[in-house]
Amino acid sequence: MTPPPLNHKVRSVFSGAVLLCLSICSTQAGPIRVVTEELPPYNMTRDGQLTGMSTEVVQAVLKEVNVQASIQSMPWARAYDLALHDPDVLIYSITRTPAREHLFKWVGTIAASRxxxxxxxxxxxxxxxxxxxxxxxxxxxxxxxxxxxxxxxxxxxxxxxxxxxxxxxxxxxxxxxxxxxxxxxxxxxxxxxxxxxxxxxxxxxxxxxxxxxxESGGFNMAFSTGTADATVELFREGLNTIRENGTYDAIARKWN
CATH class of the missing domain: 3.40.190.10 (Periplasmic binding protein-like II)
Incomplete structure (x- = not known):
């Protein structure tokens, strides 16, 4: 027999429990390093502060999953190399292509692009x-x-x-x-x-x-392959949450 669908309250409790569990697992996996480049208006430095649409989305996800991490801006080739070779590195704004598909663990789209x-x-x-x-x-x-x-x-x-x-x-x-x-x-x-x-x-x-x-839908967040799957899933859940609760749309309206 097919079980009845979960109601909204039960789904919310279940989702919260998953996020809590993943957050604990992520904390145990080690600190996250977040890297990006100067790609205005998605990520850019203004008056010594890193900002931009993609940056605000990443910051909102970090807050949602309760993970403390500083964001470093650097030339793209350096950021890309770090994300290719070091564990626990989150990189954005990165385009998902067939050639890159297996080089990273993909979190999700954070901004459209043409x-x-x-x-x-x-x-x-x-x-x-x-x-x-x-x-x-x-x-x-x-x-x-x-x-x-x-x-x-x-x-x-x-x-x-x-x-x-x-x-x-x-x-x-x-x-x-x-x-x-x-x-x-x-x-x-x-x-x-x-x-x-x-x-x-x-x-x-x-x-x-x-x-x-x-074709991938735009710019993405992605982790290095040496990052624990639990950490990647934590950030996927966090990105989904800020899309569902309106935070993402509020950021997008601000920058578009």
Whole structure:
């Protein structure tokens, strides 16, 4: 016989018990190190404080699961390397791709994203498909998903790609003609244009959309594979909880 469904009160008690148990297990597993990069408006440093939409979501999850952890901002390649090789490392905002699937333990999506290859409005370039971009120099960020995606499509750093550690530097390079194209998340591109005192609709052209980078649903939180499964599940439950209780929506409205 199929048991009757749990009512809301019983489900809440059960969920709370699971979170408590997972929290104890997580505490026993050791301290968590949280790493990210400067990717405005998702994660960025303002007046010495780390903020941004993704950062506020991560902070809300940490509070929900009662885990104390500081967040460090660093170049993406360094953060990525730490999350690849060290235990108990949480990294965000990271795009989930087939190539990365088994490299991390995935918590869940924390922000939507849309990816484009941009050209400058002063030198617009029409791209019918990705192969057309091989005729131009494209700005990328070292080890970020845009660069990894293009390398996976046989683009070569130094031949087709100019790699750097800073997103704002790539926007500057595009506007000054040091590169012809730039691969970036849409909100990041718009934010950097506004920070430069410019209107993105007047300075940037969306030459080609990259839907393959959007299939995972956007930017994620993920743990290193050396992290205990109980810790990962704790954070998944915490993320689900802040989505259900309205905290996530309140953060998203603030930044969109």
């Amino acid at each position: 990816w484009y290859i941009y050209s400058a409005a002063s030198h617009p370039i029409t791209l019918l498909d990705l192969n057309d971009a091989r005729d131009w120099q494209t700005a990328t960020v070292n080890e970020d998903v845009g660069e990894q995606y293009l390398i996976g499509k046989q683009f070569v750093i130094g031949q087709h790609l100019q790699s750097s550690n800073r997103y704002e530097l790539n926007y500057q390079k595009l506007q000054t003609g040091h590169v012809d194209l730039w691969i970036s998340d849409e909100l990041n591109a718009a934010w950097l244009a506004h920070q430069a005192g410019e209107e993105p609709a007047r300075t940037l052209v969306q030459s080609l959309r990259i839907p393959e980078l959007e």
